[in-house]
Amino acid sequence: MAPFDTGRTGVETGKPAQGGPPALPLVPAARRRLVPGTAVQGVAAALLAVLVLFALIGPLAWPDHAVQDLSRFLEAPSLAEPLGRDHLGRSVVARLAHATQLSLMMAIACVGTALLVGTTGALIAAWRGGSIETALNGLSEAFIALPALLVILIFSALANGDLWTLYAGLALSQWVEYFRMVRARSALVLAGPAVEAAGLLRLGPVHVMRRHLWPDLRPLLTTMATFGIGSSILALSTLGFVGIGVRPPTPELGLMITEAFPYYHEAPWMSLAPVLVLSTILIGLLSLRSKEARQ
């Protein structure tokens, strides 16, 4: 208990009073959101933009990520080859560009699918209730009981490291958190007086979706998705690192780190490049996220 609770003072200070003293200046919510973020967020956004550009243009600029030239084994960085060549004489920058593109695309696809499936399921469960909710809830609990890595492993064992199995495994392991968060949140909103009033006004489900649920869920989903993209990229490279992810000729960040390991002394740029990309993506996403959390 906080005997000195001041949480409610806003009632008398923040709101315009009737016939009372002049109201305190209120910053409209819409404008507050447009206030530029901190410098950290600016830097994070810039770094992420550079990486996305690299992922989009890089593979076009350096298309040959698989061409081997053993005579150029572990070549040091030069102007033509900014990151040098690896132990098989392949261009590291070309592999890095393809790997970044793959990671970002996979992560976005996985998070998008998980978000869509989880949110749709959650809304159906919260809205309809009854046996549908019980069934969906049971399913989500079954998935929570399974470790995420196990789900991915089972799927990659099915088709031996094809991209779609990784995608399906990652998406399947992630939809549960969206489902549970959205269900809990929207059950609260749907049970509130505002939605009850909307029902008495005969405003229909579109209104409830658009005015009540979506504005409430949006900040939550943005935060979760930013986190989700980061953890998907990390999961993908972890799988590559332990050798059960993407199959070897395809460049992938985790795989590149593993391959570069034996040569870290002779060619440190080879292992540093993917590590740098990975940490930039993660730090960038986390720094961006704090903006949402503060809203």
Add this chain to the structure above:
Amino acid sequence: MSMRLNHLVVSHADSTLVDVGTLDFERGRPVTIVGESGSGKSLLAHAIMGTLPANLTARGSLAMDGQTFDLSDRANRRGLWGRLMSLLPQEPTLALDPTMRAQEQVAEGATSFTTDSSGARRTAGTLLAALGLGHASRAFPHTLSGGMAQRVAFAAATIGGAPVLIADEPSKGLDERARTELAGLLKLHLDGGGILLTITHDLDLARELGGDVLVMKDAHVVEQGCARQVLTEPAHPYTRRLLEAEPANWNHAWARRGAPPEEGGTALVSGEGLSKAFGGQQLFSDLSVTIRAGERVSLGGPSGSGKTTLGNVLLRLLPPDAGYVHHAVALRGGRLQKLYQDPALAFPARVALRDPFGDVIRRHRLEPARLEELMASLGLTPALLNRRPGQVSGGELQRLAIIRAMLLEPALVFADEPTSRLDLITQELTVACLMDQVDRHGCALVLVTHDYALANAVAGRRIPLGVAVTERLVQGAGTPV
């Protein structure tokens, strides 16, 4: 000891929110500040405590026991909290920690808690037992009624033995019985030689406490003096206005004091043999209620007596355990509307008010001009629609809720404690707006309230609820007021 407040000025940017001269507080003599929301009375309490929001600046000084504190420094009174001064927060159910049992959170307020926690727990147990809560010391706050939560909060605020107690709107949301109990608690503090400052817009509480009363308006004290004198023979016009705003003193054309119950209208809502229990407690059983067109009914009873539940059963928002509710055809298509106790919760929280109103107009193909017309007649500026519900004052938002309900020209409006969170003047304005609209559309009104005077002023008949009347059959005419 004594306490003296010297020339307190609280300001934000260029506007002055509180500006009072010298105030003296004595042991055993209660000081009560009354006034409407926004008059600065709560800020005065927080300025004394040192708990003002950071964007406000305070000037002035506070003398206690020969020590003088500069009020512009927020931190210098922190060491006094709990030992010399403590705050009884408003809305105790929100101020208590929902995850802690009553005795545990009361014990944390004891000064000996860090050195001797089991002793503090014992003290807390004794204190709660003395307040008649011995059986509830292991209870979590959500299982307590408003009055019981208030007593737990009182125990937590006073366990440290602070002689100065500041109560900020302590009677908000409490029914008559709980308010009398609260006044008893506060007097207990005074009898122990304490200093009491109460901030309230509840004149009945001020009357019960006695002592000195200060009337605040627009940051200034407009009248002060002995409670009996100020509240019976007010000198300042504003105090007179405040007293006139009490429902018992209303004098409006729509007030139906003593009107006979209307007969012969078509039944809009009829419930037969209704029963409902919540958590093992039977709220009502075999209750039959009929609401007729154009009628004004009040549902009364102490908090926890099932007023809101009965209302929701009658609105068919909640199924009864037994019995059935029949709605007339006239109520179809949104012609049955409800007003909520907290209007901020009745609008979608995160969008500007323009959107929900726009949706109502589009969905029911109404003339947008009707909204403007209603807003003008209820004294609201169109600019309010650009704000979110949380940025509009309670009184204005409740009037917006009335407009939203009236847009559909309802046959029956169900108002669930629509003004229990508003101050007297705002309450009168809001009820006047509501009754004006009800009169104009000739719609029926069911008013849920624990305020007998308000029910009396507005309704033609009263359906009482509560343990004593549970078994009683309230049919048709009910109890004429």
